[in-house]
Amino acid sequence: MIGFAGYGISGALELTVVFRRMAGVIMMKSSNMTCIEGVNDLERTVIDVGEVRLNKFSAYWKGDQPVLKDLTLNIKAGECVAIVGRVGSGKSSLLNCILREIPKYKGGFTFKGRLAYVEQEPYIFSSTVRDNIIFGKKFKESFYNKVV
Numbered sequence: 001m002i003g004f005a006g007y008g009i010s011g012a013l014e015l016t017v018v019f020r021r022m023a024g025v026i027m028m029k030s031s032n033m034t035c036i037e038g039v040n041d042l043e044r045t046v047i048d049v050g051e052v053r054l055n056k057f058s059a060y061w062k063g064d065q066p067v068l069k070d071l072t073l074n075i076k077a078g079e080c081v082a083i084v085g086r087v088g089s090g091k092s093s094l095l096n097c098i099l100r101e102i103p104k105y106k107g108g109f110t111f112k113g114r115l116a117y118v119e120q121e122p123y124i125f126s127s128t129v130r131d132n133i134i135f136g137k138k139f140k141e142s143f144y145n146k147v148v
């Protein structure tokens with residue numbers, strides 16, 4: 001009996017993770033990063049594919065306390081960059097900005113190209129590695145081998 005209760009609890013926890021992830025994806029699509037000064041300083045700047053530029057960039061999750069303040073950086077195409085900082089210093093928030101997931105910002109922000117984002121807390125469901133890779137879609141050997 002206690003064993004069944006355990007299954008129930010772990011099933012409920014897994015469902016919570018699934019719903020939270022789904023809500024995140026839904027919110028992600030409807031999110032729209034707004035420039036609080038009305039103008040993105042770098043909007044008209046021409047950059048190469050794969051480049052990321054921030055100019056005196058500040059970002060806000062809520063209220064008027066920025067999570068990132070006056071950040072200027074230029075990441076060139078093909079560069080490998082590591083962002084280091086204390087817990088809660090805003091590393092993930094910076095990546096959220098590049099994904100345009102932060103609600104408000106000021107300063108300049110521009111990015112050109114395609115994005116692949118691997119989250120700090122990835123969602124993996126309990127099944128095989130193969131099931132996690134094909135994620136309910138039809139098995140395609142070339143895609144599967146590429147991922148592996």
Ligand SMILES: Nc1ncnc2c1ncn2[C@@H]1O[C@H](COP(=O)(O)OP(=O)(O)OP(=O)(O)O)[C@@H](O)[C@H]1O
Nearest residue numbers: 061062067085086087088089090091092093094120
């Ligand atoms: N989705 C969010 N909504 C509101 N506030 C957030 C959100 N994500 C992060 N924050 C806040 O932004 C601040 C920076 O958090 P962030 O996760 O960016 O730090 P981090 O450097 O990635 O930390 P860690 O080393 O733990 O990964 C924290 O105060 C956090 O509470």
Ligand SMILES: [Mg+2]
Nearest residue numbers: 091092093120
């Ligand atoms: Mg983080």
